[in-house]
Amino acid sequence: MTLIKICGLTTPDTLDAALDGEADFVGAVVFPKSPRHIAPADAAVLFERARGRAKIVAVTVNPDDGLLDEIARTLKPDFIQLHGAETPARAETVRALTGAGVIKALPIRHGDDFAAADEWDYHADHLMFDAKPPEGSALPGGVGHSFDWTLLADRVFRHPWFLAGGLNPDNVSEALRITGAPMVDVSSGVESAPGVKDAGRIAAFIEAVRRS
Ligand SMILES: O=C(O)c1ccccc1N[C@@H]1O[C@H](COP(=O)(O)O)[C@@H](O)[C@H]1O
Numbered sequence: 001m002t003l004i005k006i007c008g009l010t011t012p013d014t015l016d017a018a019l020d021g022e023a024d025f026v027g028a029v030v031f032p033k034s035p036r037h038i039a040p041a042d043a044a045v046l047f048e049r050a051r052g053r054a055k056i057v058a059v060t061v062n063p064d065d066g067l068l069d070e071i072a073r074t075l076k077p078d079f080i081q082l083h084g085a086e087t088p089a090r091a092e093t094v095r096a097l098t099g100a101g102v103i104k105a106l107p108i109r110h111g112d113d114f115a116a117a118d119e120w121d122y123h124a125d126h127l128m129f130d131a132k133p134p135e136g137s138a139l140p141g142g143v144g145h146s147f148d149w150t151l152l153a154d155r156v157f158r159h160p161w162f163l164a165g166g167l168n169p170d171n172v173s174e175a176l177r178i179t180g181a182p183m184v185d186v187s188s189g190v191e192s193a194p195g196v197k198d199a200g201r202i203a204a205f206i207e208a209v210r211r212s
Helices: 012-020 039-050 066-072 088-098 113-118 174-178 197-212
Strands: 005-008 025-031 054-058 081-083 101-108 125-130 183-186 191-193
Touching: 005 197, 012 025, 012 039, 012 197, 025 039, 039 054, 039 066, 039 113, 054 066, 066 088, 081 088, 088 101, 088 113, 101 113, 113 125, 125 183, 174 183, 174 197
Parallel strands: 005 025, 005 183, 025 054, 054 081, 081 101, 101 125
Antiparallel strands: none
């Protein structure tokens, strides 16, 4: 069964839509430049209802030790998602500092971009292949861009991995058919406007994955 992550949740009703649909991972984006940013203390209150029902993921971009400590003390996530230019050595520090697992997002545009996965596969619990954002983008993720899914054909990784980038209820079946991804991650594809999650689209996305 394909595992599902719904990311960038900021309200109780949309978090409930993800939990009622039995999403496997729910994500809080802790990155002030994002329209989905939520402060760790606020995320801790909101995501408490998810504990034990879905894995809680804190999405970060090049987090410093202070932020990691704050996230670990308040939100207590199951996973820290690293969506910046972190190194494998930094990931080991993140793991030690927080006690959480590590999801590492790798930006993909061409086949060569998978080279980094060889080393990262030994340092992350899960890799996430997300589209490289357009030039000049303020965000490294959550921009609704997809990459050529056929680049993933016949690739093998040590751990179950996420496909991300531009997925939505209408295209996720095709993405799964082409890539055979064991896990999928979505953010802007289940929104009505940037940062505004839509409970109906969350349910439709989960339904489309389950039907695939
Ligand atoms: O969602 C964000 O705002 C965000 C900000 C900074 C780093 C990562 C972010 N989101 C991640 O990107 C994927 C893909 O997004 P989309 O589905 O293409 O909109 C998202 O699921 C998050 O993991």
